[in-house]
Amino acid sequence: MANFDYDKLRGKRLNFVPTKVQIGEWSGDLNEVIICGEVGPVSLATLAEVARHYLRLTNQSLRPPLASLVCAATGDLRALEFFFPISTVLDEEERPAFFRFLASIIQHPNFRLRVIGSETTDVTTQIYTDIPGIVAGHLAEIFFYRPDLLDRFLSSPRNFWLYTNQQAFEAGGGLAGGDYNPEREAIELVISRLYEGYGGLTPGVAPFLHELGHMLDHYDCATLRLAQSKGFLPGMNPEDGSLFSPHARSLFIKGKQIEQARYIAYQTAQAKEGDAWPIGHPYVFQNDTEFIAGYFEMFFRNPNYFADQNPTLYASFIELFGQDPRRYWPSDFPFYRDENRKVYVERHKIGVQNITVPEK
Ligand SMILES: [Zn+2]
Numbered sequence: 001m002a003n004f005d006y007d008k009l010r011g012k013r014l015n016f017v018p019t020k021v022q023i024g025e026w027s028g029d030l031n032e033v034i035i036c037g038e039v040g041p042v043s044l045a046t047l048a049e050v051a052r053h054y055l056r057l058t059n060q061s062l063r064p065p066l067a068s069l070v071c072a073a074t075g076d077l078r079a080l081e082f083f084f085p086i087s088t089v090l091d092e093e094e095r096p097a098f099f100r101f102l103a104s105i106i107q108h109p110n111f112r113l114r115v116i117g118s119e120t121t122d123v124t125t126q127i128y129t130d131i132p133g134i135v136a137g138h139l140a141e142i143f144f145y146r147p148d149l150l151d152r153f154l155s156s157p158r159n160f161w162l163y164t165n166q167q168a169f170e171a172g173g174g175l176a177g178g179d180y181n182p183e184r185e186a187i188e189l190v191i192s193r194l195y196e197g198y199g200g201l202t203p204g205v206a207p208f209l210h211e212l213g214h215m216l217d218h219y220d221c222a223t224l225r226l227a228q229s230k231g232f233l234p235g236m237n238p239e240d241g242s243l244f245s246p247h248a249r250s251l252f253i254k255g256k257q258i259e260q261a262r263y264i265a266y267q268t269a270q271a272k273e274g275d276a277w278p279i280g281h282p283y284v285f286q287n288d289t290e291f292i293a294g295y296f297e298m299f300f301r302n303p304n305y306f307a308d309q310n311p312t313l314y315a316s317f318i319e320l321f322g323q324d325p326r327r328y329w330p331s332d333f334p335f336y337r338d339e340n341r342k343v344y345v346e347r348h349k350i351g352v353q354n355i356t357v358p359e360k
Contacts, residue, residue, distance in 0.1 A: 004028070006037045010067040010082050011198055014051045021048050023066055036070045039079050046073045050128060057117070057126055061165035062192045064130065072128030077102055080133050084141045085202060089328040098144060105136035110154045115191065116172050117164045134194050135160050138208055142300070145322030149235055149243060153216070156224040159186035166190055178207045180214035185226040187211040197333070204333040206297055213293030231288030231356065233296065235320050248319040250360070255313020256291070257357045267350050277344035279309045285353040298340075300325050302332035305341075 004026055012024035020027045021044050028034065030048060033041045050072045054062045064072070067082035077099050081087045087098050105111055106129070113132050117123040143150035161184070163169035169190045175181070178189040189207060197204035216233050218226040221240040230237060236249045263278045263285050265271040278285070284294030298306050299317040303325040307314040318324050343350065 004034050006035060006066075010037070010070070010079075011065045013063045013065055014048065014069065016048065016052075036066075036074075036079065037081075039070055039074055039076045042070055042073055049073075053126075057123060058164040058191065059118070059167070061190070064195055065198060068130040068134065068195065071130035071133055075129050077129070077133050077137075080130065080137050083134055083198060083203065084137050085328040086141045086144060086323070086325075098140060101144060101147070102133065102137050102140040105139050105150070105154075106132045108154050110157045111136060111139075111160075112157045113160045113162065115162045115164065116168055118168050118171065120168075120172050123164065131162065131191060131194070135162075135208065138212065142212075142321060146235075146320070149320075152221055152224075152243060153219060153234060157185075158215070159184060161186045161188045162191045162194070163188070164191060178211055180211045180218070182218055182226065182228070185218075187215055200333070202329060202331070202333060204301065204335055206301060209297045209300055210293050213296035214289055216296070217289050217292045229287075229289040231292060231358075233292060233320060236316075245319055248316050251312055251316035251319060253357060253360065255310050255316055256355070258310055258312060259291075259295075260285075260353060260355055260357055263350075263353045266344060267352065276309055277341075279306055279313075279340065281340045282343060282350040282353075285355055286351075288355050291355045298336060301329075302337045303329050304332045305337045 009024045009026055015022040017027070020029055028044055030045045032044045034044060036042045047066070047069045050069050051063065054064060065082070067079050071077060071079035080102070087095060090098055111132075113124065113135055114122060115124045115127050115131070139150060161172070163172055163174060169188065172188070174188040174190075178187075178193055180187050187208070189211065193207045197206055215226065217229050217231065219234050220227045220230070221234050221237065221243055232249070232252065234240060235243045235245050236252055238244055238249075259278045259280065262271070262276055263282075265275060266277050271277065279298060280291070280294045284290045295306075295313065296317070299314070303314070307326060
């Protein structure tokens with residue numbers, strides 16, 4: 001048997017061939033036990049059973065990577081480290097605290113995760129800990145240094161509706177590839193999309209992060225409701241009381257203005273050779289909520305490029321979240337950076353922007 005290298009293989013899917021399980025280049029017999037990093041020994045048969053359960057439940061749509069199955073099979077949240085780069089740079093005290101924080105979010109009465117199957121049946125009881133773990137892990141990563149902000153955010157029910165597959169998603173009223181639905185006050189996503197973007201060395205495409213950006217934009221710290229888009233994140237609004245950070249707000253306004261000015265200069269062909277162009281794709285300049293969702297996502301996925309291009313706007317996110325993702329992102333997720341940049345480098349024609357920048 002070839003050596004089983006968990007760290008290399010934990011992002012791979014399981015494939016079933018007669019009497020064997022294939023994980024990436026490696027394959028083993030069902031009666032083998034593999035050593036899954038700090039989680040320890042796990043039987044391949046158990047992992048295969050979990051993987052098959054998810055295939056049945058989702059009509060073959062969901063194939064979580066090994067790391068997720070390890071969490072599902074053992075209940076050990078540390079297996080989810082793979083999905084949350086922050087957990088790899090934490091020190092001896094912070095690391096266990098991170099996983100305790102994650103566990104407390106899953107248990108929180110206002111963390112309302114539902115899984116919806118075909119014909120809108122509720123199948124929430126049929127999933128393992130890995131799925132709520134991944135959703136809650138995003139919240140843990142974002143708010144690890146701002147538990148007070150998360151505390152307020154979870155002081156009334158927050159809905160995360162996951163669908164077993166695309167048909168269930170459409171039957172349940174989901175839109176596009178996933179959405180934040182203001183009427184339902186819910187993020188709606190096909191479960192398999194939670195695992196998008198985990199193929200490379202660092203996580204990439206993050207539909208959940210993007211929709212969470214919309215949800216946070218709609219959140220009102222004062223009324224605790226998800227009322228309407230504000231164009232700001234919680235903690236950036238004067239009515240947020242003790243959570244309000246005037247510094248984060250003023251940096252955000254200045255930084256957003258810079259992006260807007262760059263966009264207009266480019267769009268109206270006023271930009272001179274060597275002038276910086278906007279970081280975000282023209283898509284995020286269509287309105288304030290796309291702007292915040294897009295830049296929120298980029299803060300956690302291409303922080304290096306973001307910080308180089310617009311240190312002021314970047315600083316507003318550092319100020320708000322009490323962390324700098326460059327610490328655990330040695331290099332950016334190239335797809336976002338390059339796809340977004342390509343529009344401007346290749347001189348594509350872009351539409352008129354429609355974002356607003358308040359005076360103060
Ligand atoms: Zn959006």
